[in-house]
Amino acid sequence: MKRTLLAAATLCLMAAAHAAEPVKIGFLVKQAEEPWFQDEWRYAEQAAKEKGFALVKIGVPNGEKMIAAIDNLAAQKAQGFVICAPDVKLGTAVERAARRNNMKVISVDDRLVDGSGKPIASIPHMGISGYAIGKQVGEGIAAEIKARKWNMAEVGAIRVAYDQLPTAKERTMGAVDALKAAGFPVANIVDAPQSKTDTESAFNAANIALTKNARFKHWVAVGLNDEAVLGAVRAAEGRGFKADNMVGVGIGGARAAENELNKPAPTGFYGSVMISAREHGYQTSVNMYNWITGKGVPPAEVLTKGMLMTRANQADVRKQMGQ
Numbered sequence: 001m002k003r004t005l006l007a008a009a010t011l012c013l014m015a016a017a018h019a020a021e022p023v024k025i026g027f028l029v030k031q032a033e034e035p036w037f038q039d040e041w042r043y044a045e046q047a048a049k050e051k052g053f054a055l056v057k058i059g060v061p062n063g064e065k066m067i068a069a070i071d072n073l074a075a076q077k078a079q080g081f082v083i084c085a086p087d088v089k090l091g092t093a094v095e096r097a098a099r100r101n102n103m104k105v106i107s108v109d110d111r112l113v114d115g116s117g118k119p120i121a122s123i124p125h126m127g128i129s130g131y132a133i134g135k136q137v138g139e140g141i142a143a144e145i146k147a148r149k150w151n152m153a154e155v156g157a158i159r160v161a162y163d164q165l166p167t168a169k170e171r172t173m174g175a176v177d178a179l180k181a182a183g184f185p186v187a188n189i190v191d192a193p194q195s196k197t198d199t200e201s202a203f204n205a206a207n208i209a210l211t212k213n214a215r216f217k218h219w220v221a222v223g224l225n226d227e228a229v230l231g232a233v234r235a236a237e238g239r240g241f242k243a244d245n246m247v248g249v250g251i252g253g254a255r256a257a258e259n260e261l262n263k264p265a266p267t268g269f270y271g272s273v274m275i276s277a278r279e280h281g282y283q284t285s286v287n288m289y290n291w292i293t294g295k296g297v298p299p300a301e302v303l304t305k306g307m308l309m310t311r312a313n314q315a316d317v318r319k320q321m322g323q
Helices: 002-019 035-051 063-075 088-100 130-147 166-181 199-212 226-237 255-261 277-292 314-320
Strands: 024-029 054-059 080-084 104-109 125-128 155-161 189-193 218-222 246-252 269-274 301-304 307-310
Touching: 024 035, 024 063, 024 277, 035 054, 035 080, 035 255, 035 277, 054 063, 063 080, 063 088, 080 088, 080 277, 088 104, 104 277, 125 130, 125 277, 130 166, 130 218, 130 246, 130 269, 130 307, 155 166, 155 199, 155 226, 166 218, 189 199, 199 226, 218 226, 226 246, 226 255, 226 269, 246 255, 255 269, 255 307, 277 301, 307 314
Parallel strands: 024 054, 024 080, 080 104, 104 125, 125 301, 155 189, 155 218, 218 246, 246 269
Antiparallel strands: 269 307
């Protein structure tokens, strides 16, 4: 009887000790230097402060560092992590690493897929409807072309492409389809493949496209994010296309767009479809915390929306988006 009571008491103590363990959550992003991910981290830190959990931020630019980061989190006794992986096709590897280390995982921004390219249903996800966001970009550009009374036959469109990432292709093809629907000539759309998703790679890609297509009087540009469109705008500026002859609309609305839209004089960066870094950083972290502490399982999938932000309406858009 005494042994039974002692054993029961021991189990209770172990359970209490386990319950008292501080919550630690990892937040892994593929390009830590990009403003979007910096903002996600900033809002995740806000969630950590409010909820009282420890946050571990790690950049994972490739698969090897990603697996090492997950194992490192396990060694730190983290109970879960939020991740934007360097390659969505690493989804199975992420799932296995999480299961091996007994950690929960939520994907953010880019949906993780298995070997056959299907979304991994066991991993909750918060992302963006890439195609719908892209359509907003294209519709915004088409409206501005009309407002400027440009002859579409004289306008070239640079699609800064990163098609190996499904989200990137969805966004840019959504923009292209919206332009086509507005009567934009298909022959005037130029693909400019970038090697990475940063401004420098976009600049180099757009520069080649501009060189090969010198016949156009005006240019517009679309891309995966603000950085891609900024690269195209900078390349166009180098060839004499200023704000009067260039319309670039990015996606994100983070600091890169804010800096551009608040310059003293307008540039070819006309606007950005703003998406909420706060929701992606703060809410995913809160969802993970609630999951770990037994307060609720995250939704299987949440797709956030965007709003077109320009120099004229940015204050109102930021207010509406909670920024």
